[in-house]
Amino acid sequence: MAFHFELVAPERLVFAGDVEAVVVPGTEGEFTVLKDHAPLMSMLRPGVLEIDQSAAQKTKLFVRGGFAEVSGIGLTVLAEQAIALEDLNATELDADLKDAEEDIADAPTDEARRIATEKRDHLRELRAALQI
Amino acid sequence: MPSLKDLRNRIASVKATQKITKAMQMVAASKLRRAQAAAEAARPYAERMERVIANVAGGLGAGAPAPALLRGTGGDGTHLLVVCTAERGLCGAFNSSIARLARDKATALMAEGKTVKFLCVGKKGYDLLKRQFGSQILELIELRGVRQLGFEHADSIGRKIAELFDKSEFSVCTLFFSRFRSVITQIPTAQQIVPVHVAKGGGSSAVYDFEPETDELLLALLPRNISVQVFRALLENAASEQGARMSAMDNATRNAGEMIRKQTLKYNRTRQAMITKELIEIISGAEAL
DSSP: OOEEEEEEOSSSEEEEEEESEEEEEETTEEEEEOTTOOOEEEEBOSEEEEEESSSSOEEEEEEEEEEEEEETTEEEEEEEEEEEGGGOOHHHHHHHHHHHHHHHHTOSSHHHHHHHHHHHHHHHHHHHHHHO | OOOHHHHHHHHHHHHHHHHHHHHHHHHHHHHHHHHHHHHHHHHHHHHHHHHHHHHHHHHHOSSSOOOHHHHOOSOOSEEEEEEEOOSOOOSTTHHHHHHHHHHHHHHHHHHTTOEEEEEEESHHHHHHHHHHHGGGEEEEEOOTTOSSOOHHHHHHHHHHHHHHHHTTSOSEEEEEEEEEOSSSOEEEEEEEEETTOOOTTOSOOOOOEEESOHHHHHHHHHHHHHHHHHHHHHHHHHHHHHHHHHHHHHHHHHHHHHHHHHHHHHHHHHHHHHHHHHHHHHHHHHHHO
């Protein structure tokens, strides 16, 4: 039984189509949405969202910051960031993480340090998602 | 009567200008395509966001307490006008029409005895408004160094607005930008973002389960909505700016062509007149002998 699912990032519509099931990382725990789910609004925590288009075709994406809404017309996930897991690379991420650490160490102003720290935390979340 | 040399110089300088305007037009055209695609790609997110908020607000019920960002503080004594313009000029009436809309709104509000504050995004709007409202401008946010406009830029502006609201610096916030209709039409628009303007009857009546609680969720949702609306405004603005610049530069190129044609005609006439004059002088000189 398929239902309509949309994953939207601020820059673009990442995914739209009919799916069998979606696993959403909510703040209060992961939940799976199937057809005819009761109306629900949930915030997202940084984590992996899994789309089951069919038993054979599954897509995993890292999502950060956003909301999931289940209504009569289906599931809509608004994510601030959505990256396909296969586009991520552990060694590259580690290099980026190291860069970010260095940025924090030699940030000239508090504002720059805040931005650099935020960036490092995002990278750590990504790294953690990759290990699952 | 300008001399031949003057005319030649003038034609050369107009030709140089025409080359510049032509180049600017082509640059604007290629940037426009990218900006337009970005603006269109960002529309779904903003639309879904509006729908989600309408749904949540609809599900909240009339009597239920709602966060101030959604319902407003009750008063409307202080208005914050966020004026989004371009960083550069030479794009026709683009910047001035946005600034004019903001100025008209500000004068109308001040005539009603309300306090008006400004937040300028983009240097051109600031330049146009600072003479009249210099002391009321809270801050100028420049996006000059930004090559590709990302959500994080809009997010930092959105957070700033939410912060000002938390400090009770204003009670109503309006966003000014130019909506991109087509290359030749951009519509200066004022959009109220605080309190959120919820479309009537748009929300479904379904009762939602909220995770976490409604209040907490709305508290996270509403500031993000501000960022999203700012993001959309900035993208629409970027596309409008390039569109406006393209048509302005197209006009300029055409005008320069027209000017070159006229000046060349004048140059040739003057040259011929001089030759004729010289001939007459020679002939009448020969006759006199």
